[in-house]
Amino acid sequence: MDNEYKAFVVREDENGKFSRSIENKSINELPEGEVLIQVKYAALNYKDALSSTGHKGITRQFPHTPGVDACGVVVNSQSSEFKEGDAVIVTSYDFGMNTSGGFQEFIRVPAKWPVKLPDNLSFEESMVLGTGGFTAALSLYKMEQNGQIPEMGPILVTGSTGGVGSMAVALLAMNNYEVIASSGKTEAHDYLKALGATKIISRDETYDQSGRPLLRPKWAGVIDTVGDNTLATAIKACGKNGNIAVCGLIESPKLNTTVYPFILNGVNVLGIETAETPRNIRLKIWELLADKWKPKHLDSIKNIISLGDLEEYIELMLAGKSKGRVLVKF
Template identity: 45%
Template sequence: MEKYRAFAARKTADGFSAGFEQRKMEEMPEGEVTVRVAYSSVNYKDGLAATANGKVVAAYPRTLGIDLAGVVVQSSAPRFREGDSVVATGYGLGVSHDGGFAELARLPADWLVPLPESLSPKEAMALGTAGFTAALSLRRLEDNGLRPDRGPVLVTGASGGVGGIAVALLARAGYEVTASTGRASERDYLTRLGATDVIDRAALAPEKPSPLLKQRFAAAIDPVGGEGLRHVLGSLQYGGSAAVSGMAGGGEWQASVFPFILRGVNLLGIDSVACPMETRLELWRAMADEWKPAGLLTDIAQEIGFDELPERLADILRGTIRGRTVVRIGGDA
């Protein structure tokens, strides 16, 4: 194969473009392992990368896609052999290194996770960066003392990718989950995922803003950020923690020290991009086993073909997507 199909972004003095093209093998980046991509997925970051002012792509041209799962077709790294199933998320994929929206991808071996036997490539991409972020959030909360008997855990943006998987992971791990969403129509969906209670996101905001609100939640997983984080922090129980991983609601909020110094609240930053490999291996094993969400491919994820990718990238920026979108590129290995 001298060329392969890819969805790439280009920026020149004449303007910005993002679309399908035939890329040459000699254009592939450096890396010890070449993977035939079976599936990728659509993330908010991918949507930003496909726009002129997304401010996430480091250099152009760039094959987009921050996730991929597939099969090794060539490797100079002893740890991987031809035919091995692998998954990759984070690092520089789709940002500073060509990503997963392509028939072929070449990566450093240190970025690859062997696909657990109990996960198919399609299931791995139903999880993807969103699932890994949700799992990392739960692990960080438990490292900071969260246990099921502490009380309900709040999940904001529960209709989205990180939020929906977080609801399902928490439920599988035995937690009582309160799901917050701006879409009243998603109540049944979130209940199927395991939410005990579903609330409108407006219910978190008091009539009179205050840094300290009624102590309602033992912890929170917040992939939304923005001004809503102020109300999340104010609603945590004494010693509770909020794991924050996103900024769909904005990058700033009006902060107060009171939740931290009067209730001992913890604000935990969640970074799935540069997370150590040891943690990646542990969490992928957990998601393939005891934390594997029920309804992963029936309720949480929708599958689209490669040709449908541009419209879905626009949809995720519009906020009209429920759960996860898996992109079929080569299909099951």
């Protein structure tokens, strides 16, 4: 096997400035691990965009190759769980954060990280889903475990045109939930409707500035990717016993709320953490995504790009302008 391959690399210079380029790397430079994989597709997530700008909360050491989602074919395995030729998905754990990630032609990871590509999913579909789809599915899974049903009323999705948000809208709609999609993109209404949103509202409507501790209920549950005052508003306007899946921090990691929504309305806040989801639940979520929960609209959510286009799409994502899932094809 040729030892040289192409990788997207983020470097930090002596003045703390970051630069990004496509470099030739050698397989010997990959981290230790039992499974060597030839990457077929990787997907761009918000975390990758942050890592690419040198965000030390995501990646401490540079040079680094980001990419928290990848899929491909096993070319060498020291583990009895995988053999040469197996099709696998790699997401979560430390992949792409402080361990070299998916924006390169080869990756090497510990045997506990990959899952076998389910029979009903293509490589491409698995990456349209990726961490975004997994996060949306884990959110709905936890909400339903905690009693959420469509009859309780509509579910608000914030950051709805993003990777997690788009998947959340599609998943909720196919599970018979009415979906209120909050978005800052007026031009994306047709896109959100096609995914299954029943109502589209502006970001302002999920940004209460009245200072009141409770608002008239407007939704029965929430999948929130934004955090801060958007999440606080979502909590204040949630109906009785509704579940709020807290996934992200696009606005900021802060949360300023009173306890009234919890002690007067029984609102439940559910933490969504995908990196260390126990393996039995991880396999269950992928099984659902490959079967009963496989969204119909995977094709309309994807943008397929090459490694050379990545820089441009990272900039779009950081500017809050990305839409759907961005896939790097190798």
